[in-house]
Amino acid sequence: MPELPEVEIVRQSLNKKITQKKVKKVIVRNRNLRFKLPLEFESFLKDKKIEKVTRFSKYIILNFTNQSYCVIHLGMSGTIHFINENKKNCFTNTSFYSSVQMPKKHNHVEIIFVKDIKIIFNDPRRFGFFEIIKNKQLLKKRFYRFGPEPFDKKFNKKYIYSYLGCKKKNIKNFLLDQFFVSGIGNIYASEILFLSKINPSRKGNTLKEKECKKIVISSRKVLSDAIKKGGSSIRDFKNISGNRGNFQKNFKVYQRENLNCKRTNCRGVIKKKIISKRSSFFCNTCQK
């Protein structure tokens, strides 16, 4: 489901809700996630206190006060629900896939804090996963191969131009490659290329420096706009606190096949093309 903006929204609300809270109990109903949940998972979390909740790329990182960590990936369909037993019907805006009614069937992990506050990890497809990381060095090691996030100043024209070099892979796949750039997924890759006026099928080695610059600017714009709008909710998601993702209303190309191009003075029509088994949307007229 979630790309950088959606994960950031989840991080923000989690950070508000569980900072300084101590884990009282962990219940695992299904260990068979994308990677099998380690056997020591429950005991590792128990009695640890949350210092803060951070994020790298599409990963949520629970930072414990003793400098250890729990890394969470939501996969395609994972959601985190916040529940305060003292205030019934209190959900955070951490769901982008499911409706308010959580199908209990897919509640795989519950982390219960003091004062009857808990978070529930729900994931129908089970592509999501948890990892425990014992110290700062190991956390650094976990992400050392990852490319910079678009907001990082290392993600600049020169970096992109030299990384693409003579490589023949198409630019759409580069944007999805987390070792090149971290946090972009299938929706935002299409949106970023539209804003950059670059056709998703263009081979990496054909991009000019000026186009690399455009990718820097547009990826920052698309992702930060999406965060401002609370992320994208493709399914008809609503939650009780009333917050929901709204960026889907701003999509210029994603899921707009056969509709008119939104760029001023462009009379093009949005096309859909399967690139490496994943759908890409683009304007055949203004994306060269």
Next chain:
DNA sequence: CCGTTAACCTGAGAGC
């Protein structure tokens, strides 16, 4: 090393 493919899963929606 590079680029592509299959595999991991469930559920919704389309078409018959």
Next chain:
DNA sequence: TGCTCTCAGGTTAACG
């Protein structure tokens, strides 16, 4: 209704 097929916001092991 019910069956089959396709598709979905991601990652990674394996292959040529």
